[in-house]
Amino acid sequence: MSQTQLKIGAIDLFKETEQFYRDHIGAGAIASFCGHVRSHSKSGRVDYLYLDWYPGFSEKTLDQIARDAHQRFSLLGLKVVHGCETIMAGEPIVFVAAASDHRRAALEAVDYMMDRLKSEAGFWKKEVGEGGEVWIDPTPQDGLDLNRWNEK
Secondary structure (H helix, E strand, C coil): CEEEEEEECCCCHHHHHHHHHHHCCCCCEEEEEEEECCCEECCEEEEEEEEEECCCHHHHHHHHHHHHHHHHCCEEEEEEEEEEEEEECCCEEEEEEEEECCHHHHHHHHHHHHHHHHHHCCEEEEEEECCEEEEECCCHHHHHHHHCCCCC
């Protein structure tokens, strides 16, 4: 079962982690990843990140990425929670967890999900801080990270 959710503001990391573990108590492996808003970038100090999204479209992209991961890996469960709007530096912005019978599937599913989210999710990111307002695009490395899944 896949669960995806957009949340206004920062994610309650402890609540999301605890609930996922409770929901998958019989799994042989659980892997998770939490991304935080960086406090610095090339343009200097970052005060917060603003994530804009298109209601309906953004949720569809999250759902599709989750469905693809669920089909690609032998998963018992998958959860993606992504923050939107204003998220302060240091706060959690994304939580991804996967449960499976064996560790490899859970670990790879989380890695795959993050590579897809970085490049394909329907979000527009703007850093705000010392360097003013800077829109963030996927990097060439994000593209390389995503392409490696096409090789497997």
